[in-house]
Amino acid sequence: MDRPTEEVLVHPDGTTITFLGRGTDKKGEFLIVEHLVLKRGAMNGPHWHPILTESFTVKEGKVRFIVDGEEQLLGPGQHIKVLPKQVHQFWNESKDRLIAIHEIRPPGNHWNMFSLIHKLTKQNKLNSKGIPWNPLWLGMAWECIDGYIVGPPIFLQRGVFGGLARLARAIGFQI
Structure with missing residues (x-):
């Protein structure tokens, strides 16, 4: 596209x-x-x-x-x-x-990240720091950054956030 x-x-x-x-x-x-x-x-x-x-x-x-x-x-x-x-x-x-x-x-996935954050902002689904309230949306957002946040080990981010993203997609969450 x-x-x-x-x-x-x-x-x-x-x-x-x-x-x-x-x-x-x-x-x-x-x-x-x-x-x-x-x-x-x-x-x-x-x-x-x-x-x-x-x-x-x-x-x-x-x-x-x-x-x-x-x-x-x-x-x-x-x-x-x-x-x-x-x-x-x-x-x-x-x-x-x-x-x-x-x-x-x-x-x-940067355009998907911008689109997802826009969607969640309009739906009032982010906290004051711009982080999704719902852990499944958090997993989807993490997946879109094409990288890693500083702090948690990479294996933990992949397992937890990546797992949340896979679960979100499996039950029908879409960007």
């Missing part, structure tokens, strides 16, 4: 994720989205991806990244690349809003 069925995901708080493109070039497969974020604060927890490379370019506002323990504050026109296996986390530090272009190579 080259294009998602929903190309703009608008959350109740105004956060918007816009599909800009997906394809293959000389560097391989990619997905490009634009994030518009109005809420200040953490946008995710510390995590890492075994094979994904993520690049972020700030168009408006400020975003703080911690990548492998190194902190950077980026403003308009600035760029950061997060390589496979680098632990990273980021925060919207903008006074008004953040707009950033996000490229994911290869795309993995």
